[in-house]
Structure formats: structure tokens, C-alpha cells
Amino acid sequence: MPSKILVIGAAGQIGTELTLKLRDLYGTDQVIATDIKERSPEALLNGPFEKLDILDKPRLYEVVKQHGIKEIYLLAALLSATAEKNPSLGWDLNMNGLSNVLDLSRDGHIQRVFWPSSIAVFGPNTPKNSTPQRTVMEPTTVYGITKVAGESWCEYYNNRYGIDIRSVRFPGIIGHKSAPGGGTTDYAVHIFHEAIKTGHYECFLSKDAELPMMYMPDAIKSILQIMDAPSESISLRTSYNISGVSFTPEILSKAIQKSMPEFTISYKPDYRDSIAKSWPSSLNDELAKKDWGWNPDFNLEAIVNDMLVNLKLAV
Ligand code: SER
Numbered sequence: 527m528p529s530k531i532l533v534i535g536a537a538g539q540i541g542t543e544l545t546l547k548l549r550d551l552y553g554t555d556q557v558i559a560t561d562i563k564e565r566s567p568e569a570l571l572n573g574p575f576e577k578l579d580i581l582d583k584p585r586l587y588e589v590v591k592q593h594g595i596k597e598i599y600l601l602a603a604l605l606s607a608t609a610e611k612n613p614s615l616g617w618d619l620n621m622n623g624l625s626n627v628l629d630l631s632r633d634g635h636i637q638r639v640f641w642p643s644s645i646a647v648f649g650p651n652t653p654k655n656s657t658p659q660r661t662v663m664e665p666t667t668v669y670g671i672t673k674v675a676g677e678s679w680c681e682y683y684n685n686r687y688g689i690d691i692r693s694v695r696f697p698g699i700i701g702h703k704s705a706p707g708g709g710t711t712d713y714a715v716h717i718f719h720e721a722i723k724t725g726h727y728e729c730f731l732s733k734d735a736e737l738p739m740m741y742m743p744d745a746i747k748s749i750l751q752i753m754d755a756p757s758e759s760i761s762l763r764t765s766y767n768i769s770g771v772s773f774t775p776e777i778l779s780k781a782i783q784k785s786m787p788e789f790t791i792s793y794k795p796d797y798r799d800s801i802a803k804s805w806p807s808s809l810n811d812e813l814a815k816k817d818w819g820w821n822p823d824f825n826l827e828a829i830v831n832d833m834l835v836n837l838k839l840a841v
Contacts, residue, residue: 529637530556532595534580534627535602537561540642540696540745542569542704544599547746549573558593562602569703580623590635599640599749600627606646606669607798608708613668620672624679631689639691640753643677643765645738646670647695650804657806659767659813666804677764684763692752693765694814700829701742702836710801714739714778718833721782721789732795733776736807740770741824741832748820755818766814770822771829772807781830 531548535541536559546569548557554573559566566575576589580602589595602623609616630636648657649664665671673695683689698711706712713729714737720727740748748768752760773781779791814820824832
């Protein structure tokens with residue numbers, strides 16, 4: 527019998543799909559979905575759900591003890607664009623949420639933690655192409671600052687208390703089952719919905735803002751792969767670079783036009799464009815490949831085809 531799992535931030539873009547996948551693999555009742563939202567999203571009604579504010583430490587401890595949780599996937603965070611609007615909440619939620627989960631592990635209640643970092647750990651002084659695993663970081667967003675600090679905090683807890691925490695630096699994630707919220711990379715999901723709904727998309731990034739991206743099944747696969755790997759093979763306890771595909775809004779719009787020639791795009795860059803331009807265009811992920819066998823499946827064409835097919839079916 528696998529140990530019980532807690533997903534925190536289960537109603538979010540990655541949380542929803544990860545919870546469904548973990549329930550498929552380990553059994554519906556083994557995976558407790560939690561979120562700050564009062565009610566479970568419809569997609570997760572098949573299993574247990576608890577309302578949980580990650581900043582409420584006593585309640586977190588209570589939920590973990592009540593369900594006999596041994597493994598946590600911590601996905602609750604304020605993403606880059608939202609955190610810029612409320613920097614102190616971004617710091618509080620992202621740092622203290624992580625601290626609360628790491629303390630649970632330090633205190634012997636849980637055995638393993640997954641926590642995602644992000645391409646936002648990098649900044650304008652970072653090499654832009656094939657960004658190395660170890661390089662200049664210097665992020666300029668509060669989200670990126672919390673992710674860099676969080677990576678070091680994870681490594682510190684691993685060194686000091688032996689906590690088994692694993693992490694990857696996610697690029698922008700594209701999926702059709704759940705909506706993204708508050709990210710700079712969200713355009714790459716909105717564009718598909720608007721293409722189908724109205725045939726036009728006004729993009730909040732400029733046409734040449736090239737960013738690393740990944741299809742949701744690959745993102746879920748990376749989580750399962752790193753969590754399945756033997757502890758000795760995880761040589762890095764900050765966070766691994768992982769890469770999928772890289773493209774600009776213009777390249778993505780042209781790929782959509784191959785299936786929908788009538789689709790049009792216009793550009794009205796806002797503050798998110800300067801965030802995007804401070805991030806890498808592509809990442810070097812050799813260490814993830816070597817340590818735990820990372821290998822993405824989806825290229826741009828496959829992502830576009832799958833998104834359009836699924837969203838059209840859903841209309
Ligand atoms: N998708 C995230 C964001 O745009 C990056 O990790 O904030």
C-alpha cells in the first residue's frame with residue numbers, strides 16, 4: 527500500500543492534473559486534494575478534498591496527522607504576474623508556505639516533498655540560450671526571488687535535517703484541462719481558447735518574447751520521474767533545469783494558423799513583457815537527463831495539435 531499523499535494547491539493548473547494522475551496511480555482515497563478554495567473543483571470530486579490555507583500551520587499539521595500523510599506535493603504559490611501586484615503576499619505565501627511544509631518534514635511527520643521552482647529564478651544577467659544549471663541568477667521579480675530563496679531553503683533543510691525534497695524548475699506549462707492563473711507564460715494557454723472562441727488573440731507579450739514552455743503531460747511526467755528516482759540519484763537538492771520546447775508568440779501563432787488559417791494575433795505588451803524578457807529563452811537540462819532520466823515527449827507541433835483537438839472537443 528503506497529503511503530498517503532497530500533496535494534496542496536490542488537485546484538490550480540498543475541495541481542488539478544497532478545492529483546488526477548496520482549489518484550490513477552495510487553488510488554483515489556490515497557490522495558488528499560487541498561486548496562485555499564472552499565470547494566473542490568469538479569474534476570477532483572472523485573476523491574477526498576480539504577480546504578487548507580498553507581499559511582495556517584496548525585491546520586496543516588492537523589490535516590497531515592488526521593490523514594496519516596507521508597508525502598506532500600506543494601503547488602500553492604502566487605505566480606510571477608500576480609505576485610508583482612502584491613509583493614508582500616507573494617513573499618509570505620511562497621516562502622512561509624514552503625517553510626511550513628519543510629518543518630513538517632523536519633519534525634518527522636512526512637517522508638518526501640515535491641516543490642516546483644521555476645525559470646523565474648533567472649534574470650536579465652543570466653545567459654539567455656541553453657541556460658546552464660549553475661549560472662548567474664539575479665531574478666528581478668518577487669516570484670523569482672522567492673524561488674531562488676526557496677531552492678536554497680530546500681537544500682539547507684536537506685543538508686541539515688536529511689529531508690528528501692525534490693524539485694524541478696518549470697517553464698511555462700500548457701494544458702487544456704485546467705486554467706493557469708497569474709503567470710507571465712499564461713498567454714500560451716489563453717491563445718488557444720481565444721483562437722477557438724473568437725479567431726483572434728491580443729497578446730500581452732511582444733511577438734519576439736521567446737520563452738521555455740512545456741506540455742502538461744511532460745510536466746506531470748517530470749514530477750513522477752523525479753519522485754520515482756532512488757534518493758541517491760538526486761545529486762542536486764536545489765532544483766533541476768528541465769526543458770521542453772521554446773518559442774515566441776509569433777512562432778506559436780504561426781503554428782496555430784497551420785490548422786486554423788483564419789486565426790489572427792495582435793500585440794499589446796504590458797508589464798509582463800519585461801518579466802518575460804528577463805527570463806531565459808531555453809535551458810540546458812543535461813543534469814536532469816543524467817540523474818533521473820528526464821526525457822520530454824512533446825514538440826511544438828504535437829502540443830498545438832493536441833490542444834486544438836481537445837479544446838474543440840470540449841466546446
Ligand atoms: N509560469 C510561471 C509564470 O509565468 C513561470 O514559472 O509565472
